[in-house]
Amino acid sequence: MSFDDAEGYLDRAFTALGDPVRRALIARLSRGEATVNELAEPFSITKQAVSRHIQVLEAAGLITRSRDGQRRPCHLNTAALEELTSWIDTYRLTRERQFRRLDDVLDEMREQER
Template identity: 80%
Template sequence: MPVDEEALDRAFTALGDPVRRALIARLSRGEATVNELAEPFEITKQAISRHLQVLEAAGLITRSRDGQRRPCRLNPAVLESLTSWIDGYRLAAEARFRRIDAVLETVKEQEK
């Protein structure tokens, strides 16, 4: 499956900031407005909005309009694609470790 390198770069760059990771963690529990997301931080709502713009540009969140509310929501499909990309490398590494374990077990049996 082809990987969109630019999308990966945007997502990992967005997740490289601790405030944005905290926003993602909060949104993993459900939608929230900018005001709700800004509550635990000692930074301005404008700063939170800029962080949200980065997350939205990376496709990690979506924003909608619900009357006067503008809730932000996590986009789990993008997180899933990041997880799948990482998993490919994890599985390859695990396969190498299993082969090393098998070789070591063979050597151990031969030493007996």
């Protein structure tokens, strides 16, 4: 994946996750596949609105849909979430290393004061 492709993917994924309804849909799909009707049940919005949220998540690559006869269940794309986690972890680990170095410097300063 090129840098531009990766940036576009990250933009779409984080934009999709910026909405609380879509985050709730992801949370529900983390427990297993579900149809649009099943996903729409807990929300006080129309099934069409839930369908639009699902389309955004699908366009972002965070979920997929399959066909099982008349049923069209949605599935969480765990590989896509792992890519997001990996991207976040890169920055988290860098920051943790910086804090450890700062802790070392502070420890050295405390020892010198004694």
